[in-house]
Amino acid sequence: MLPSTKKVVVGLSGGVDSSVAAAILCERGDDVIGLTLWLMRGKGQCCSEGMVDAAKICEQLGIEHKIVDSRDTFEQYIIDYLVAGYEAGITPLPCSQCNKAVKFGPMVKYAKAELGADYIATGHYARITYDETLQRYQLRRAIDRSKDQTYFLYDLEQDILAATIFPLGDTLKTETRTIAAGLNLSTADKPESQDLCLVEKHGSMKTFLDKYLNERPGEIVNTQGAVLGKHLGIHHYTIGQRRGIGVAAPEPLYVVALDASKNRVVVGSREETHGGECSVDRVNWVSIPQPSAPIRAQVQVRYRSEAVPVSVIPLENGKVKLVFDEPQFGITPGQAAVWYDEDIVLGGGIIDPIS
């Protein structure tokens, strides 16, 4: 159930989900203000279009619209993070970091300090409940599992969850479109964003990275160390990748590892990309306190992967070790591992480079 609220600041991207989130809050009588963060510099229409579409929605709903210039924050936390990560041979996940450091944290601060609001809201598909026994807010999967975005939200902490509303957590995406059409919202027919926002803007991750990273030619080797070919920079590869490796072979080849110290891309068979365990850093225990003993859970190691059975073993340095019941394909350092107890997000963190 949504808390009964007074003043709510809704993050508006200019898309249909946040438009409907704002409309739902307006309909139930909240005092709603729209807020759009201006995230990206340079070419690309997504931000400017988003700001205009968000403004139109605010006009339609009769609510105030604020725009906050967050380009420096985005550059510091996302662009620099991505570039440094790819340079070091990992495949960083920008979205959870963006949610925590660029969106939710600054939005809650701005909403409370500058606008005197009680809550923020977004159009994410996720739910928040409160557990009286644990005295904790708990992050839960959306009712619409095909749209669930909790994988990107695992890093939100208690103070942020306490101040956040997800009006679409109980709504199916099809219902969101119906609500938008029923209210005649100008964003009702806007297509879904398909990809990472940076990729949508730049065409591909390669084009984005080419702006920041120079070519750094090196060798492509197999797992025995035999040289099979050359590459122009390890940042063009990601673990599990099969297409575009640039080496002809009778059997399909996959990227198995990226060795930044030797500037090498290591390739092998599909089986060789499977791993039975990994360690996870920068762990956030979301919905339960950090356990002192191993727990059983279901883990996702990428956004679209299935949640699979795992033992989560807390380590002394705050990290955890994940031991999968079955070896998993393409465990990728830099991506998030998020573990669940059914629909409750227990915790998550960033997969460590393989040592």
Ligand SMILES: Nc1ncnc2c1ncn2[C@@H]1O[C@H](COP(=O)(O)OP(=O)(O)OP(=O)(O)O)[C@@H](O)[C@H]1O
């Ligand atoms: N630039 C922004 N400023 C403010 N809030 C934002 C911004 N970008 C995204 N959000 C918030 O985060 C939510 C999830 O963003 P995401 O980029 O995943 O888009 P989405 O799921 O396609 O949603 P939408 O249809 O609203 O764009 C949005 O619904 C919105 O509430």
